[in-house]
Amino acid sequence: MARKKRGSGDAKASRKPVTSYEVAEAAGVSQSAVSRTFSERGYVSQETRKRVQAAARRLGFKPNAIARSLITQRSRIIAVVMADLHYSFSVSILHQVCRAVRAAGYQALLISVPSSEEIDDYMPDVIAYRVDGIIITSALLSTKAARLCRDRDIPVVLINRQVTDSGFSSVSADNVFAGRLAAETLAEAGCRRLAFVAGLRETSTSLDREAGFFARAAELGKKRPLRRDGFFTYDGGYRAARDLMRLKGSPDGIFCASDIMAMGAVDALRYDLGLKVGEDVSVIGCIDAAEAAWKSFELTTIAVDSAAMSARAVDLLVEQIDKHDMAPRRESLPVRLVRRKTVRPPKSAASGPRARRGEPTIA
Amino acid sequence: MARKKRGSGDAKASRKPVTSYEVAEAAGVSQSAVSRTFSERGYVSQETRKRVQAAARRLGFKPNAIARSLITQRSRIIAVVMADLHYSFSVSILHQVCRAVRAAGYQALLISVPSSEEIDDYMPDVIAYRVDGIIITSALLSTKAARLCRDRDIPVVLINRQVTDSGFSSVSADNVFAGRLAAETLAEAGCRRLAFVAGLRETSTSLDREAGFFARAAELGKKRPLRRDGFFTYDGGYRAARDLMRLKGSPDGIFCASDIMAMGAVDALRYDLGLKVGEDVSVIGCIDAAEAAWKSFELTTIAVDSAAMSARAVDLLVEQIDKHDMAPRRESLPVRLVRRKTVRPPKSAASGPRARRGEPTIA
DNA sequence: CGGAGATGTGCATTCGAATGCACACGATCA
DNA sequence: TGATCGTGTGCATTCGAATGCACATCTCCG
Numbered sequence: 017m018a019r020k021k022r023g024s025g026d027a028k029a030s031r032k033p034v035t036s037y038e039v040a041e042a043a044g045v046s047q048s049a050v051s052r053t054f055s056e057r058g059y060v061s062q063e064t065r066k067r068v069q070a071a072a073r074r075l076g077f078k079p080n081a082i083a084r085s086l087i088t089q090r091s092r093i094i095a096v097v098m099a100d101l102h103y104s105f106s107v108s109i110l111h112q113v114c115r116a117v118r119a120a121g122y123q124a125l126l127i128s129v130p131s132s133e134e135i136d137d138y139m140p141d142v143i144a145y146r147v148d149g150i151i152i153t154s155a156l157l158s159t160k161a162a163r164l165c166r167d168r169d170i171p172v173v174l175i176n177r178q179v180t181d182s183g184f185s186s187v188s189a190d191n192v193f194a195g196r197l198a199a200e201t202l203a204e205a206g207c208r209r210l211a212f213v214a215g216l217r218e219t220s221t222s223l224d225r226e227a228g229f230f231a232r233a234a235e236l237g238k239k240r241p242l243r244r245d246g247f248f249t250y251d252g253g254y255r256a257a258r259d260l261m262r263l264k265g266s267p268d269g270i271f272c273a274s275d276i277m278a279m280g281a282v283d284a285l286r287y288d289l290g291l292k293v294g295e296d297v298s299v300i301g302c303i304d305a306a307e308a309a310w311k312s313f314e315l316t317t318i319a320v321d322s323a324a325m326s327a328r329a330v331d332l333l334v335e336q337i338d339k340h341d342m343a344p345r346r347e348s349l350p351v352r353l354v355r356r357k358t359v360r361p362p363k364s365a366a367s368g369p370r371a372r373r374g375e376p377t378i379a
Numbered sequence: 380m381a382r383k384k385r386g387s388g389d390a391k392a393s394r395k396p397v398t399s400y401e402v403a404e405a406a407g408v409s410q411s412a413v414s415r416t417f418s419e420r421g422y423v424s425q426e427t428r429k430r431v432q433a434a435a436r437r438l439g440f441k442p443n444a445i446a447r448s449l450i451t452q453r454s455r456i457i458a459v460v461m462a463d464l465h466y467s468f469s470v471s472i473l474h475q476v477c478r479a480v481r482a483a484g485y486q487a488l489l490i491s492v493p494s495s496e497e498i499d500d501y502m503p504d505v506i507a508y509r510v511d512g513i514i515i516t517s518a519l520l521s522t523k524a525a526r527l528c529r530d531r532d533i534p535v536v537l538i539n540r541q542v543t544d545s546g547f548s549s550v551s552a553d554n555v556f557a558g559r560l561a562a563e564t565l566a567e568a569g570c571r572r573l574a575f576v577a578g579l580r581e582t583s584t585s586l587d588r589e590a591g592f593f594a595r596a597a598e599l600g601k602k603r604p605l606r607r608d609g610f611f612t613y614d615g616g617y618r619a620a621r622d623l624m625r626l627k628g629s630p631d632g633i634f635c636a637s638d639i640m641a642m643g644a645v646d647a648l649r650y651d652l653g654l655k656v657g658e659d660v661s662v663i664g665c666i667d668a669a670e671a672a673w674k675s676f677e678l679t680t681i682a683v684d685s686a687a688m689s690a691r692a693v694d695l696l697v698e699q700i701d702k703h704d705m706a707p708r709r710e711s712l713p714v715r716l717v718r719r720k721t722v723r724p725p726k727s728a729a730s731g732p733r734a735r736r737g738e739p740t741i742a
Numbered sequence: 743c744g745g746a747g748a749t750g751t752g753c754a755t756t757c758g759a760a761t762g763c764a765c766a767c768g769a770t771c772a
Numbered sequence: 773t774g775a776t777c778g779t780g781t782g783c784a785t786t787c788g789a790a791t792g793c794a795c796a797t798c799t800c801c802g
Contacts (some may be wrong), residue, residue: 032452033509033531035788046752051789059750060790076530081507082448083788086757089395091445096489100474102669107470111463114491123504126489128477141486144444146396167439169397250673283674306465310613311646312675329659400759409782414759421761446758449787670776 034077042330043071054079085146094122094333096146097138099131099155101248103276105305105322109153109175112326120334122148134158143168149333154175156218171336173329176320178220183344185336187329189320190348191221194325195228196298197318197353198271203236205298205360207269210241213281214257215248215273222248222273225302229271242267246277253280254288261289261297268297269359275308278315282358298359314357324349387710397440406434407636408668412598418669448509457485457696458510460501462494463576464611466639466684472538483697485511491609497521506531512696515540518628519581520547534699536692539683541583544578545609546707548699550692553711554584558591560681560716561634567598568661568723570632573604576619576644578611578636585611585636588665592634604648609640616643617651624652624660632722638664638671641678661722677720 034276036050045064047173052058053068060068071077085091094117096377098110110126117124127138135152139161141151150165153175162184165172174186202210212229215222226243242263244256257280260267272278272330278301284300285291293299301308315317328347336342355361399413406413408427414717415421416431423431432446434440448454457480461473473489480487488510490501498515502524505513513528518537525547528535537549565573573596589606596604605626616635619644621631635641641664648654648662656662664671667682691710699705718724 033506033788036790037788047749047789048752048791052751055790059748061750064750078503078506080449080509080788082445082454082509083757084790085445086443086449086759086788087790091487100478102467102471102474104465104467104470107463107467107473108465109715110470110473110489111465111491114489115463118491118504123508124478124491125456126473126487126488128474128481128487140441141481143396143441145441147446235396250669252744254674265690272780279675287674306613307670310642311617311650313643396758399760400758409784410759411761412780414761415781422778424780427780443758446787447760449758449789450760452787708749 018192033080034072034075036077036079036211039068039071039075039077042075043067052078055084089146090148091146092122093125093145093147094330095125095127095130095142095145095150097127097135097142097150097152097155099153100128101131101154102305103305105275108155108306108322109326112323113151113153113175113330116327116330117151120330122334129155131155135161139164142170149173151175151329151333153329169340171333171340173333173336175325175329176221178346185332185344186346187325187332188221188224188346188348189325189351191224191351192228192231194205194302194318194351195225195230195271196232197228197351198225198302199229199232199236199238199241201300201316201353201359202269202271202298203233203238204362205269207267207298208238209265209267209269210238211260211267211270212241212243213246213253213270213272213277214243215246215277217245225271225273239328241271246272246274246280248274248277250276250280253277255280257281257284257299258288260326261285261291270297270299272299273302275303275305275315275317277301278317278358279307279313282313282315292355294360300359304354308354308356316356317354318351318360319354320351321349329333396443397433397438399440399442402431402434402438402440405438406430414437414442417584418447446705447724452509453511454509455485456488456510457693458488458490458505458508458513460490460492460498460505460513460515460518462516463491464494464517466668467665467670468638469517471669471685472689476514476516476538476693477685479690479693480514483693485697488704492518494518498524503526505533511700512536514538514692514696532703534703536696536698536699538688538692539584541709542557545552546727548695548707550688550695550710551584551709551711552688552714554587554714555591555594557665557681557683557714558588558593558634559595560591560714561588561665562592562599562601562604564596564663564679564716564722565632565634566596566601568632570630570661571601571602572628572630572632574630574633575604575606575624576609576616576623576633576635576638576640577606578609580608589636604634609635609637609643611637611640613639613643613646616640617647618643620644620662621651624648624654633660634661635662635664638666638678638680640664641680641721642676643668645676645678657720657723667717671717671719679719679722680717681714682717683714684712 036047040047040050049064050068052060053065114124149171172184176188178186246252246256282293282299285293291297301315301317304317308315308317399410403413412427413424413431416428450553477487512534535547539551541549575592609615617660645656645662648656654660664678664680667680669679735738
């Protein structure tokens with residue numbers, strides 16, 4: 017009836033995980049030696065290490081990360097906070113962040129925040145698990161949550177978002193330049209009247225793209241572009257485009273702050289209004305999501321490198337976790353124009369090499 | 380120079396998190412009382428509880444989940460394993476799983492597995508953090524990993540995947556019925572020659588849809604449908620459709636095992652082959668992803684309820700975590716046809732109420 | 743030869759919350 | 773009156789790995 021010392025008899029049926037003490041006993045050393053073997057700190061002789069590793073393998077031992085966290089005061093967990101935007105671009109970011117986090121020796125705790133809500137309600141979880149750092153993508157950091165992080169000294173890096181007041185690091189695309197590039201591209205295509213479809217009002221992503229777009233438009237001598245909100249959704253983009261075209265002095269060049277909205281806009285223009293996108297009206301998106309390349313759209317867009325952004329964000333975060341007193345940095349990554357079919361080629365090249373093959377335009 | 384007792388002087392600048400002992404001292408009670416107040420077990424008088432809560436609030440105390448895990452032997456963490464498919468449907472599932480996990484009082488540790496890799500390399504992480512359970516979506520569970528989970532007694536629930544040998548629980552759409560429904564819908568639309576575009580060979584999702592489709596096609600007296608692999612990608616679907624149409628005896632009704640492939644197929648048919656989808660050829664997808672409703676596609680599809688699937692999967696998992704000796708269950712959720720524009724309306728209703736308004740067909 | 747330094751080992755303590763146990767108090771009932 | 777039960781509290785221990793310290797060795801060099 018007496019509970020036999022675990023690990024002796026039935027090798028497989030061990031219910032509870034093996035501990036370092038059991039490995040120590042099996043290897044004929046102290047628990048410290050086992051710990052040193054796995055944590056790779058302190059001195060362990062080759063001989064001992066071998067014995068410990070053999071015993072560990074035999075028993076199926078994996079150090080308990082929870083116990084380790086308790087004593088080291090590092091959970092090696094990074095909270096990844098993401099709004100519940102169901103776009104392929106957001107998954108893309110997510111997977112890449114996740115991979116970078118793992119590569120840096122951490123785990124990703126995913127916090128999904130409804131896009132309508134603020135992050136505040138989710139902070140207790142983050143704090144309870146004593147995460148070593150937080151990556152925030154496509155979600156809002158309230159000032160209250162920001163103060164919490166600062167008080168508790170939890171490093172934060174924002175992806176493609178900035179909080180004006182806070183001294184947090186961020187990694188973004190060069191959104192201002194993206195806007196400038198869009199304005200320039202549309203102007204070169206001969207567009208006379210420009211329009212901007214914004215995402216969500218509070219996001220720096222949308223705001224910066226707008227600022228760049230408006231500034232460059234002005235520099236190029238264009239009238240102040242028209243403007244509609246598109247809420248970063250397909251439907252929002254659809255409606256925005258339809259509304260814009262109903263104005264007197266409707267635009268012939270539309271820059272959307274995201275590809276999804278641009279696709280909505282393209283569909284409104286071609287199916288609702290019967291216009292030829294890339295001829296009657298030019299549309300340019302931003303991000304270069306996977307869908308932008310689909311034959312149905314062949315969307316001209318300003319490409320953002322999600323992999324680079326994710327990797328850089330995790331790098332920055334880990335650096336801040338390591339040296340705690342680092343000054344926050346704001347980095348921005350280059351963007352580039354991807355020419356496809358929704359913007360007329362530049363006038364100068366109208367009969368040049370660019371207009372060669374008679375590929376079908378989107379109708 | 381002596382380190383002053385923390386928490387007395389500067390309230391805000393506390394670097395290290397507050398512990399239950401500090402709260403106990405501040406409230407003039409023992410650490411046990413603090414623990415009982417927060418774990419909501421054992422006896423605590425109203426009076427004490429109030430005092431503890433007040434002190435906790437004052438000091439900004441949150442119980443350390445890591446320390447708690449160590450003693451309770453429950454991490455309250457669920458690993459969510461997902462292949463890196465960058466589709467809106469996968470985010471959708473992910474967010475919903477995440478929400479359900481949180482609602483059940485757990486946290487989600489996200490494990491992103493490249494779709495080409497097996498889960499094996501990621502098991503050590505899962506084991507190290509002593510997760511209480513695993514949810515696997517759109518990823519493969521190798522037999523080795525399966526054995527690991529069984530040995531360590533870690534409950535697993537698969538979403539939309541099944542591992543034939545393993546005794547693990549799973550929650551899927553009724554994929555066989557989805558296939559049957561697709562066959563029926565195409566037959567009713569008057570299609571003579573059917574074809575199936577599969578996803579990935581190893582996935583039960585694709586296999587079951589295929590089985591149902593072929594079975595029902597046979598019952599309806601159709602010739603054995605043609606078949607191509609589409610790898611669950613847009614490009615795969617595009618190529619599959621193009622290839623299928625080049626065959627002698629090309630199909631006029633195509634069922635794709637996912638919407639993304641169906642969209643690829645639609646684009647190949649209309650742009651590459653110049654066919655009218657919904658007239659010359661009918662296409663039906665599966666899942667009802669957000670993009671399926673876009674004007675550019677208006678894809679007829681078999682809808683799968685991702686929210687229900689996610690919620691059910693988490694329910695099942697939590698149940699298994701609570702009572703450990705539960706028999707594995709395999710559940711399947713109903714699917715339903717969403718008629719849009721890529722399948723001709725049933726012949727019987729050709730001049731009936733369904734063919735009313737002259738809305739544009741996809742060209 | 744003797745001391746400095748590098749290397750290797752184990753003991754005992756630590757991290758922070760949970761909990762079994764002993765104990766104290768008050769109410770209830772025989 | 774005293775036995776019993778329901779509450780409420782604190783002490784001491786526990787979870788599992790990391791680590792400071794004391795204590796070996798062993799090597800090297802003056």
